[in-house]
Amino acid sequence: MLVQLAVSGLALGSMYGLVALGYHMTWATSRTLNFSQGHVVMVGAVVAYAAHVAGGWPLAAAVAVTLLAAAAFGLVVERIAVRPFFRAGSPVWLLATIALGIIVENVAMLAFGKDARAFPSALALKPVFVLGAGVYPQELLLPVVGVALMGATQLFYHRTFYGRQLKAVAWDSEAAGLMGIDVPRAVAVSYALSSVLAGVAGLLLAPLLNVSPTMGTLIGLKAFAVAIIGGLTSAAGIVVAGFLYGLVEALVAGYVSTGAREIVGFAVVIAMLIVRPWGLGGARPARRV
Amino acid sequence: MRRGLLTLLVIVALAALAGAPTAQPAPIKVGLAAAVSGGSAASGEAIKRGLQIAIDEVNARGGLLGGRKLELVVRDDEGNPQKGVTIARELVERERVAAVFGGLHTTVALAQVPVWHELATPYVGTWAAGTNITRNGKKPNFVFRVSANDDEVDKFLVRYAAERLKRGRPGLLLENTAWGQSNEAGLTKWFGERSVKAVGIEKFNWNDPDMSPQLLRLKQGGADVVMLVANAPEGAQVVKSKAKVGWDVPIVSHWGISGGRFAELTGELSEGVVFVQTYSFFGKQNARGEAVLKALRDRYGVKGPEDVTAPVGTANAYDALHLVALAIEQAKSTDGAKVRDALEELKAEYAGLIKTYKHPFTSEQHDALTERDYIMVVWKGGKIVPVQ
Numbered sequence: 001m002l003v004q005l006a007v008s009g010l011a012l013g014s015m016y017g018l019v020a021l022g023y024h025m026t027w028a029t030s031r032t033l034n035f036s037q038g039h040v041v042m043v044g045a046v047v048a049y050a051a052h053v054a055g056g057w058p059l060a061a062a063v064a065v066t067l068l069a070a071a072a073f074g075l076v077v078e079r080i081a082v083r084p085f086f087r088a089g090s091p092v093w094l095l096a097t098i099a100l101g102i103i104v105e106n107v108a109m110l111a112f113g114k115d116a117r118a119f120p121s122a123l124a125l126k127p128v129f130v131l132g133a134g135v136y137p138q139e140l141l142l143p144v145v146g147v148a149l150m151g152a153t154q155l156f157y158h159r160t161f162y163g164r165q166l167k168a169v170a171w172d173s174e175a176a177g178l179m180g181i182d183v184p185r186a187v188a189v190s191y192a193l194s195s196v197l198a199g200v201a202g203l204l205l206a207p208l209l210n211v212s213p214t215m216g217t218l219i220g221l222k223a224f225a226v227a228i229i230g231g232l233t234s235a236a237g238i239v240v241a242g243f244l245y246g247l248v249e250a251l252v253a254g255y256v257s258t259g260a261r262e263i264v265g266f267a268v269v270i271a272m273l274i275v276r277p278w279g280l281g282g283a284r285p286a287r288r289v
Numbered sequence: 290m291r292r293g294l295l296t297l298l299v300i301v302a303l304a305a306l307a308g309a310p311t312a313q314p315a316p317i318k319v320g321l322a323a324a325v326s327g328g329s330a331a332s333g334e335a336i337k338r339g340l341q342i343a344i345d346e347v348n349a350r351g352g353l354l355g356g357r358k359l360e361l362v363v364r365d366d367e368g369n370p371q372k373g374v375t376i377a378r379e380l381v382e383r384e385r386v387a388a389v390f391g392g393l394h395t396t397v398a399l400a401q402v403p404v405w406h407e408l409a410t411p412y413v414g415t416w417a418a419g420t421n422i423t424r425n426g427k428k429p430n431f432v433f434r435v436s437a438n439d440d441e442v443d444k445f446l447v448r449y450a451a452e453r454l455k456r457g458r459p460g461l462l463l464e465n466t467a468w469g470q471s472n473e474a475g476l477t478k479w480f481g482e483r484s485v486k487a488v489g490i491e492k493f494n495w496n497d498p499d500m501s502p503q504l505l506r507l508k509q510g511g512a513d514v515v516m517l518v519a520n521a522p523e524g525a526q527v528v529k530s531k532a533k534v535g536w537d538v539p540i541v542s543h544w545g546i547s548g549g550r551f552a553e554l555t556g557e558l559s560e561g562v563v564f565v566q567t568y569s570f571f572g573k574q575n576a577r578g579e580a581v582l583k584a585l586r587d588r589y590g591v592k593g594p595e596d597v598t599a600p601v602g603t604a605n606a607y608d609a610l611h612l613v614a615l616a617i618e619q620a621k622s623t624d625g626a627k628v629r630d631a632l633e634e635l636k637a638e639y640a641g642l643i644k645t646y647k648h649p650f651t652s653e654q655h656d657a658l659t660e661r662d663y664i665m666v667v668w669k670g671g672k673i674v675p676v677q
Contacts (some may be wrong), residue, residue: 001505004534008499114327116522118554125556127533135532208529209498210554212524218496253502258491259465261502 004133005250009133011139013246014146015201019223020230020238021150022194027232029190032082032093034074036101038220040195044070044202046108049119049211063203070199071192073104078191083184101220108213118216121207138207143243145204149197150239161194166190222249225269230279237281317353317623319344319613320380321417322401323392324368331408332393335417335599337363339574339606340390342584346616359610362386368393377404387623388413389614390606393677395419395468398432405431409625411632413613415605418442418544420471423655431629433650434602435609435643435657439468442473442543442565449563450514450541451483453665461511462503462527464519464545465492470520487536488512493523500530508536517542524562525554532558534673537562544601552671559668567658568604568643568665569675570594577642581607595672605658608641610656612649613625615639 016219018039023033035041037105047069081096123138156163169186177183202216209215222245230241245265253261278284321340325333344359352358362384364376373394380386381404384630389405391398391414398417402425405412414434423434450456461476462665463469473490478488488510491503504527507515518542519527531538542564552559570582571594583601585591597603616631617623632650639646650656665676 004501004505008501012498115550116525116554117550118525118556120556124529127535129535134535136529136533154590173411210523210525214494214496218494250499250502253386254505258346258493258503258506262494288376 003131005068005254006247007135009247009250011142011241012196014143015205016223016226016245017239017242018100018201019198019219020144020227020242021235022197022231023224023227024238024280025190025194029166030187032086034077034194035094035097037198037223038216039101039104040070040073040198041202041219042216043073043104045206045211046112046214048203048206049117053119064201067196067204070195074191074195075188075234078188105213112159112199112213116212118212119206124207142204149200154235225265228269228279229272231282234279234281237279242279291544293608297560305476312484313359317387318360318362318384318459320386320389321361321363322366322373322376322380322389324394325363325365329368332416332599332602335602336392336606338589340610342581343607343610353614363374366392370396373397373401374404377401381408387617390415390609391512393418398422404430413608413627415610416563416602424538429629433632433655436605437567437657438532439442440475441470441660444479445471445478445565445663446516446541449665454514454539456514457485458511458513459488459516460507461487461516465494469518497526501534504530504534504536514538515540520545521551524551528555528558538586539627552668560666561667563665563667563676565663567663568600569599569664569666570600571674581642607628608643611639612639
């Protein structure tokens with residue numbers, strides 16, 4: 001039972017981490033967040049469904065279209081829900097991104113319907129048994145792809161020229177601007193990348209969760225909890241927090257009660273905000289005088 | 290003189306023409322208040338089809354009360370209780386309907402109960418199964434139902450698990466909503482009658498991705514049958530998680546998994562899951578079943594029983610309309626109170642689609658269908674077929 005719970009928990013946890021990493025990316029470059037991150041997960045799944053299942057496209061083409069759609073959505077969010085308010089120094093971007101998410105959800109309901117649809121995958125048909133615990137191969141794929149992508153984003157930040165530019169913006173956007181880095185573009189790119197991560201999560205989760213307009217809401221919320229626990233400024237902290245959150249969630253549901261699961265998860269968030277608001281991996285911010 | 294005669298003739302002819310419509314007696318309107326848009330639109334459409342097919346049969350026989358034709362007025366409740374109350378008033382006060390038929394949502398039906406009472410208009414539920422809709426404590430009670438009733442369903446499911454499957458250690462798996470709660474009470478009560486106690490009661494939320502913790506807890510508790518109260522998406526997650534934890538246990542389910550796309554979502558894992566229905570268009574049909582299937586084919590392009598979406602809605606609505614038609618005839622009036630009284634004291638026997646109704650309602654019993662009339666069906670090859 002322990003192994004069973006752990007496997008399920010870690011699989012979901014890797015997806016929380018992946019989506020949460022998206023929060024981290026935009027936070028780092030612009031100190032803003034896309035609160036409709038959960039809806040991007042849904043967009044990823046719905047677009048993949050439309051292309052692959054309904055449209056009959058080959059999987060590779062469907063994946064490419066899905067990633068493009070997610071990136072485009074990220075750019076739209078940044079352009080119309082964040083940039084106008086961010087420039088004015090107003091925190092209205094918070095509400096604007098939520099509003100955009102609700103709009104997308106309702107558009108999906110109109111275009112796609114409210115019924116959950118199946119996303120067939122050879123990896124989610126028959127469970128395999130590992131150490132006596134059943135698991136769908138797709139669930140094993142989640143942490144593999146998740147960790148690989150998390151690693152790739154770190155490589156991008158540290159090893160590529162453009163990645164370093166983004167990092168410079170994250171460090172000090174004013175100075176980066178003075179050094180000739182196009183800061184607004186860097187912010188837009190971070191939004192696109194952040195949405196791609198969520199889109200990938202949607203793609204990977206579709207065969208396990210089924211595809212529906214409301215599928216991403218709870219994941220987006222839990223990923224936000226993970227980002228807070230891990231520390232919005234710390235990619236590593238978020239990755240660890242994602243796995244921990246998934247694991248604790250599964251163990252609480254299995255050994256305490258399924259009703260206690262959400263209570264424990266979000267109670268930890270509040271406790272974290274009080275005790276260590278910069279998160280597990282974040283550095284205590286220096287006080288500017 | 291000639292000219293005057295001509296004018297007179299024209300006037301007479303015009304008068305005759307103008308008078309022609311009044312020679313046809315005014316139609317009797319009946320209402321449908323159900324969700325005909327949004328996620329539950331399929332249920333509303335199924336009910337509408339059942340009502341319309343029955344209305345056409347009544348009208349083809351010459352209508353009611355000496356040639357008055359029945360006419361259906363449809364209003365959308367959008368699954369929203371407030372909207373349900375608004376359209377209930379509109380149907381009675383503006384459209385002057387003689388009776389109203391109801392839709393899928395228990396919450397809407399419950400909100401409307403006081404309205405039917407206040408406006409003295411009989412209401413016949415054709416889907417929503419909430420126990421308190423008909424057992425609402427009103428006297429006289431204007432709310433009737435030709436559908437399932439949660440309490441009766443629970444009794445039926447418990448009997449199936451205990452007598453047919455011979456299981457004595459049930460695990461309850463319910464959605465965390467008012468509907469789940471009402472069935473928790475019902476299942477506990479009817480298992481209690483047999484001195485059986487559930488070994489575990491587990492809940493899940495809508496959109497929960499993984500049900501293995503709940504199933505593992507029930508398995509650890511030693512459950513030998515899972516009693517499931519879920520809609521299609523969550524029911525599908527239960528079935529998938531059950532395969533994952535490698536637990537071979539029968540699932541006995543309420544009818545929520547018949548809506549949506551349970552078979553599509555679960556593939557071959559749906560095989561063998563049993564659940565309750567009021568009617569199935571599969572297998573040998575009585576004369577009415579044949580007629581309804583033919584009408585569905587001719588009018589709505591339904592190819593066969595596997596193509597009937599939300600079959601219980603059509604079947605329940607069809608019988609409900611005929612029962613109301615008989616009550617209007619017996620009352621010799623469309624007055625709400627008189628039709629209500631006639632429904633409770635229906636003298637004519639009605640050989641219907643689901644069963645033969647003899648005195649279907651009494652002052653105490655406002656559910657025409659009880660657990661004796663339900664059938665158990667099973668998913669087989671993606672289709673719903675009756676359990677033999």
